[in-house]
Amino acid sequence: MRPLPxxxxxxxxxxxxxxxxxxxxxxxxxxxMVVIRLARGGAKKRPFYNIVVADSRERxxxxxxxxxxxxxxxxxGGEQPLRVALDRVSxxxxxxxxxxxxxxxxxxxxxxxxxxxxx
Numbered sequence: 670m671r672p673l674p675x676x677x678x679x680x681x682x683x684x685x686x687x688x689x690x691x692x693x694x695x696x697x698x699x700x701x702m703v704v705i706r707l708a709r710g711g712a713k714k715r716p717f718y719n720i721v722v723a724d725s726r727e728r729x730x731x732x733x734x735x736x737x738x739x740x741x742x743x744x745x746g747g748e749q750p751l752r753v754a755l756d757r758v759s760x761x762x763x764x765x766x767x768x769x770x771x772x773x774x775x776x777x778x779x780x781x782x783x784x785x786x787x788x
Contacts, residue, residue: 701724701725702726702767703722703724703725703734703764703766703767704722704723704767704769705721705723705737705758705761705762705767705768705769705772706723706729706768706769706771707720707721707729707740707769707771707772708720708721708723708730708731708733709729709730711743715743716742716743717739717740717743718739718740718741718742719733719739720736720737720738720739720740720753720758720772720775721733721734721736721737722735722736722737722757722761722766725767735761737754737757738751738752738753738758739751739752740775751775751778751782752779753775753776753779755776755779755783758776
């Protein structure tokens with residue numbers, strides 16, 4: 670029997686009671702760190718940010734898992750400057766996603782704005 674490559678050797682539990690054939694059938698899941706952060710859009714000097722849930726290894730404006738809101742710092746008139754799906758943010762935070770400092774501040778602002786009209 671030939672030895673396993675180094676990258677697979679670290680991932681396999683070396684329990685002697687399990688045969689190699691059943692070990693090779695096991696599917697391994699990589700654990701990824703999920704972050705909730707801002708992805709920049711808009712034009713030059715006119716920023717627009719999407720609040721996205723993404724793998725921490727992806728680029729800032731790259732692929733994401735879910736869009737949970739937006740932030741428009743240049744909103745004027747009747748435009749909405751901030752919208753956050755608080756239920757989705759709480760779900761992702763509940764399963765271990767980390768919020769960036771800016772997103773944490775924006776989510777707090779959105780939670781306050783949501784409570785204020787009801788009171």
